[in-house]
Amino acid sequence: MLLKIYKLLFKKYGKQGWWPLKGKYGCKNPKNENERFEICIGAILAQNTAWKNVEKALENLSRKNMLNRKAICSAANQQLAILIKPAGYYNQKARKLKLFASFNGKLTRENLLGIWGIGPETADSILLYAYNKPYFVVDTYTKRIFGRMGFKAESYNDWQLLFERELPRNSELYKEFHALIVEHGKRFCRAKAINGLCGKCVVSKHCDYFRVK
DNA sequence: GGCCAGGCCGGTG
């Protein structure tokens, strides 16, 4: 069932090629440690924030040559906060960036979750997109889209299990699926239902939300 | 002008 949804979304939106490094879509997998780091920073900045705003923050960091681990480690919280301001929650996020950048241990899921400011979605985004580990990423779009379709799960872990149990354990599939979910959430499965959108949605036949209306 | 955006933390019951 989930694979079927995936295929419908893929047919509609095409290959997404996430993660979008420096705001450019269609990138390949990260080639080096610095690109991996940039993905991690983007994942933290993207917490409950529109990606457009994250791009501005990344651009500010990049222009100052601060989009790397060393620079962020040695920067003052205040300076970071000013640069990442467009991404919102800038005081918290400045602290989060520094704590992540100065973490030296092994990047397991458990260790990531132990870092202040890294929750399950951020951890899974880092593991999947920066380190190519097969953890399915669950976000608000995932819950909204599949919740409306009639899938039920209580917690983050339940949602994740739902996908990981049914899908082949394949990071490339996970990456593409999550990216497609975000795209679909932005374009069609909006928080506030917009008149007519559901009628053009490629997965509406599988959706309770549409059928009920 | 209100709602939403690729969450997470800390306090409370």
Place this chain on the structure above:
DNA sequence: CACCGGCATGGC
């Protein structure tokens, strides 16, 4: 454990 307020900008 579940729930909630706080954190903050920018686009629509």
